[in-house]
Amino acid sequence: DSGVTQTPKHLITxxxxxxxxxxxxxxxxxxxxxxQQSLDQGLQFLIHYYNGEERAKGNILERFSAQQFPDLHSExxxxxxxxxxxxxxxxxxxxxxxxxxxxxxxPGTRLLVL
Amino acid sequence: GNSVTQMEGPVTLSEEAFLxxxxxxxxxxxxxxxxxxxxxxxxxxxxxxATKADDKGSNKGFEATYRKETTSFHLEKGSVQVSDSxxxxxxxxxxxxxxxxxxxxxxxxxxx
Numbered sequence: 001d002s003g004v005t006q007t008p009k010h011l012i013t014x015x016x017x018x019x020x021x022x023x024x025x026x027x028x029x030x031x032x033x034x035x036q037q038s039l040d041q042g043l044q045f046l047i048h049y050y051n052g053e054e055r056a057k058g059n060i061l062e063r064f065s066a067q068q069f070p071d072l073h074s075e076x077x078x079x080x081x082x083x084x085x086x087x088x089x090x091x092x093x094x095x096x097x098x099x100x101x102x103x104x105x106x107p108g109t110r111l112l113v114l
Numbered sequence: 115g116n117s118v119t120q121m122e123g124p125v126t127l128s129e130e131a132f133l134x135x136x137x138x139x140x141x142x143x144x145x146x147x148x149x150x151x152x153x154x155x156x157x158x159x160x161x162x163x164a165t166k167a168d169d170k171g172s173n174k175g176f177e178a179t180y181r182k183e184t185t186s187f188h189l190e191k192g193s194v195q196v197s198d199s200x201x202x203x204x205x206x207x208x209x210x211x212x213x214x215x216x217x218x219x220x221x222x223x224x225x226x
Contacts, residue, residue: 002159042217042219055212
């Protein structure tokens with residue numbers, strides 16, 4: 001158990017809908033990273049938050065947004081969902097944002113868009 | 115840009131065989147390097163890491179050495195077990211952002 005929690009574990013929804021994925025980092029960790037794992041794209045970095053502020057963006061679509069709250073949990077919002085958004089979404093946390101720090105991954109949220 | 119390339123899978127071995135999974139990288143600066151493992155239906159777990167050239171990461175019988183001259187971080191284990199069956203990901207931590215860039219993953223199947 002990494003100490004990172006993600007809810008829900010599974011999500012099934014329809015095209016055009018909006019969903020929110022939630023992540024609670026390990027106790028004391030200030031950084032939260034979001035990644036998407038799909039069969040065709042592999043594991044891709046989406047976005048990084050540190051202590052409530054956005055620090056880096058990756059291949060994140062404009063339909064996707066995220067935020068980190070004062071209690072350090074983070075939410076990833078996916079809107080106008082398309083079939084191709086079906087994937088496993090992971091969050092990871094680390095203590096700060098130093099180079100080479102280990103990121104601890106949650107169990108993921110499996111999203112299926114029908 | 116930065117990238118990680120892993121050997122194609124799947125890799126199928128008999129129990130107690132020697133394992134090598136090749137990983138090479140392209141990066142600006144001197145990234146930290148990681149191996150993560152993903153068991154079926156689970157998230158990624160850190161297997162080992164190395165933060166500078168010539169460092170050797172090791173855990174649970176797995177080893178990998180950070181080779182700057184060949185830009186490689188190959189994963190090895192002397193004697194695999196059935197329980198090692200999983201998907202293995204090589205990754206680098208980008209120097210400027212800290213984000214992880216992953217290889218495509220290598221599926222290992224160990225047969226009794």
